[in-house]
Amino acid sequence: MERALRMIVDPANGAIVFPLALALYYGVWPWFLGLSSMVETRETFALLPWIAAAWVAIGALPFPRRPTAPVDASRARSFVYVVLVAFTMFAILTLATAPSIPLIEALRGAGVEAIALSREEFLKARTGWEAALPYVNALFTSSLLPYALALALLGRQRGALWAVAAFFVYSLVFMEKAFFLRLLLPMMAVIVVAGVRWPKLSWLVAAAVALLASNVVVSGFGANGIDDFLLYRAFEVPPLTVADSIDHWQQRYAGMPLRGATSGWISTLLGLERIPFEREVFVYQFGDFETGTASSNAAYFVEAYVNFGYVGVIINSLLLGAVVGYVGRSEDAALRCMLPLILYTVFLGGMFALLLSNGLVLLLLVARWIAAGHAAPTPGRAASLADVRGS
Amino acid sequence: MRPATLFSDTHPMTGLLRPALIGGVLGLALGAAALFVVPQQFEASGAIKLGQVEDKPIEPSAASLQRLRSRALQERVTEKLGIGAGEARLFRETLWATAPRGAESLLEVRLRAYDRDTARALFNEVAAALSLAHSEIAAKEVSRRAAALDQARRELRAVDAARAELERSVGNIGRLKPSEQFAETIAYTRVLADRDQQRVELQKRIDRLEEGLASSRTFPTAPVEAPSVTERAVFPKPSAFLAAGLTIGVAVGVAVAGLRRRLFR
Numbered sequence: 001m002e003r004a005l006r007m008i009v010d011p012a013n014g015a016i017v018f019p020l021a022l023a024l025y026y027g028v029w030p031w032f033l034g035l036s037s038m039v040e041t042r043e044t045f046a047l048l049p050w051i052a053a054a055w056v057a058i059g060a061l062p063f064p065r066r067p068t069a070p071v072d073a074s075r076a077r078s079f080v081y082v083v084l085v086a087f088t089m090f091a092i093l094t095l096a097t098a099p100s101i102p103l104i105e106a107l108r109g110a111g112v113e114a115i116a117l118s119r120e121e122f123l124k125a126r127t128g129w130e131a132a133l134p135y136v137n138a139l140f141t142s143s144l145l146p147y148a149l150a151l152a153l154l155g156r157q158r159g160a161l162w163a164v165a166a167f168f169v170y171s172l173v174f175m176e177k178a179f180f181l182r183l184l185l186p187m188m189a190v191i192v193v194a195g196v197r198w199p200k201l202s203w204l205v206a207a208a209v210a211l212l213a214s215n216v217v218v219s220g221f222g223a224n225g226i227d228d229f230l231l232y233r234a235f236e237v238p239p240l241t242v243a244d245s246i247d248h249w250q251q252r253y254a255g256m257p258l259r260g261a262t263s264g265w266i267s268t269l270l271g272l273e274r275i276p277f278e279r280e281v282f283v284y285q286f287g288d289f290e291t292g293t294a295s296s297n298a299a300y301f302v303e304a305y306v307n308f309g310y311v312g313v314i315i316n317s318l319l320l321g322a323v324v325g326y327v328g329r330s331e332d333a334a335l336r337c338m339l340p341l342i343l344y345t346v347f348l349g350g351m352f353a354l355l356l357s358n359g360l361v362l363l364l365l366v367a368r369w370i371a372a373g374h375a376a377p378t379p380g381r382a383a384s385l386a387d388v389r390g391s
Numbered sequence: 392m393r394p395a396t397l398f399s400d401t402h403p404m405t406g407l408l409r410p411a412l413i414g415g416v417l418g419l420a421l422g423a424a425a426l427f428v429v430p431q432q433f434e435a436s437g438a439i440k441l442g443q444v445e446d447k448p449i450e451p452s453a454a455s456l457q458r459l460r461s462r463a464l465q466e467r468v469t470e471k472l473g474i475g476a477g478e479a480r481l482f483r484e485t486l487w488a489t490a491p492r493g494a495e496s497l498l499e500v501r502l503r504a505y506d507r508d509t510a511r512a513l514f515n516e517v518a519a520a521l522s523l524a525h526s527e528i529a530a531k532e533v534s535r536r537a538a539a540l541d542q543a544r545r546e547l548r549a550v551d552a553a554r555a556e557l558e559r560s561v562g563n564i565g566r567l568k569p570s571e572q573f574a575e576t577i578a579y580t581r582v583l584a585d586r587d588q589q590r591v592e593l594q595k596r597i598d599r600l601e602e603g604l605a606s607s608r609t610f611p612t613a614p615v616e617a618p619s620v621t622e623r624a625v626f627p628k629p630s631a632f633l634a635a636g637l638t639i640g641v642a643v644g645v646a647v648a649g650l651r652r653r654l655f656r
Contacts, residue, residue, distance in 0.1 A: 038501065039485045039503065044631070047634070054639075054641075058642065061645065251499075310633070314634065314638070
């Protein structure tokens with residue numbers, strides 16, 4: 001079990017594990033779910049995951065496996081400090097200006113609706129200058145902070161574990177059931193990449209399941225049984241959302257490519273009117289929500305397909321494959337640790353947001369800058385990862 | 392050690408690019424060829440308005456959807472049109488219906504056939520089959536209301552006749568002795584007032600029943616308009632077939648080249 005987990009989490013195997021997961025989870029599993037979708041949706045859904053999986057694997061081919069090399073310790077340390085200080089200020093600001101704290105609401109015994117509302121209002125439903133907070137949060141928690149923590153842990157920086165603990169507490173404040181995975185997944189990869197035997201990944205997985213279950217209980221979603229809810233969320237909701245997204249697109253837009261209008265960045269760049277597609281899918285699935293910010297995210301290939309058709313799926317998958325190959329086989333061990341989180345994000349959500357809003361492009365640039373520092377060493381810089389020979 | 396580039400001997404892509412390209416071109420050609428071999432399918436779609444009796448739906452939309460999905464209704468449709476087994480299977484597999492959110496008295500229906508005319512005929516037949524089933528459900532309710540209307544009209548006619556009779560009787564009061572005239576007038580006036588009241592009640596009942604049975608509040612299940620049938624085939628989709636062909640071609644090309652390199656290195 002432990003060996004299998006390490007093999008799955010190992011970033012170097014991402015180019016095999018991810019396409020396989022796409023093909024099995026979205027290509028085979030929905031056959032057993034009996035989804036009652038439109039015929040066009042069923043036809044498209046039967047094809048999309050396989051095309052996506054194949055092109056991700058092909059996209060990763062040009063990137064050879066590289067051994068771990070040291071990074072510029074000085075630049076890495078500076079980056080870690082800057083990110084931690086900036087994130088601390090951001091977290092204080094967010095908590096101070098929030099109308100309510102979801103975790104505290106839950107502990108006070110608020111109902112499911114009240115907690116859900118508090119969760120939406122905590123970040124997503126902010127207005128005015130506060131509307132920028134969700135984007136800053138995504139930028140920090142999806143890429144910069146996990147990368148900084150991986151750098152700090154692998155570089156054995158002082159206080160690294162305290163920073164991990166602080167991020168863990170912040171991730172619980174949201175009451176977003178799986179938000180803590182943004183910390184857990186890179187940390188699992190750190191364990192694999194660093195080649196340490198303790199803690200065991202199976203323990204972490206067990207702890208994650210227990211934490212998910214307790215989140216479900218506190219949020220009040222487990223009225224029909226926690227295990228039922230977790231199984232439903234894990235095994236039915238993602239394929240169902242893919243089917244519903246395509247259904248909605250066929251019905252509302254008659255299968256017309258949206259040309260990037262679902263992405264804030266691309267629509268602004270091309271001067272298109274923004275289409276809040278994920279929110280529309282939520283309304284299609286469950287009806288209106290009070291704050292109007294609830295959304296249903298589907299795997300990245302859906303976003304690519306509704307915007308640019310099969311060409312979009314092929315290009316996005318090739319690009320994702322390149323990211324998988326580049327990041328998963330990078331010389332920077334901390335960057336490699338980011339791969340499980342990146343793949344988790346696109347497995348359940350869009351890729352345009354991952355690249356821009358979630359800061360993947362920025363992360364790659366930062367990683368490049370940190371690595372470049374080591375290529376041209378200056379006196380006083382020390383290699384911190386010389387002892388890390390994970391792969 | 393210098394990192395391997397696309398053109399160096401140690402790079403994993405060395406020797407894969409050409410087979411990938413050849414595989415891709417062959418895959419595209421195969422996908423394009425398949426487009427001409429696979430039979431075309433056309434789609435008919437449209438909305439069916441669910442019938443109602445006095446504003447109450449004859450059948451809830453969920454039950455109507457279930458009825459549309461039932462094998463019995465589907466077989467009735469295919470038998471009536473006398474279509475072959477292949478086309479019948481396509482119809483059963485592609486018949487899809489939903490009640491749009493916020494417009495539950497409408498059903499959106501889509502289905503496919505191998506030609507446009509059959510698709511249209513199938514849609515019309517599905518609507519007719521549903522309409523027939525709903526008419527059977529509604530018949531009892533409508534006839535009960537129609538009978539009640541007839542009864543009320545009969546009663547009104549009887550009241551009118553009785554009232555006319557009374558009015559004639561009132562005309563004869565003048566022949567009575569003056570001492571009896573007052574008492575008789577009072578009695579007739581009371582009876583006439585009762586009849587008038589009865590008449591008003593009956594007229595109200597008739598109006599209510601007539602209004603309930605008016606075409607705006609009681610109507611059968613029927614398509615909103617003629618189904619729209621796609622001009623071009625909805626299947627096979629060129630983009631899907633070409634994408635699948637390209638993917639398979641490139642994947643097979645790369646796999647074969649990789650395997651060959653591994654075997655003969």
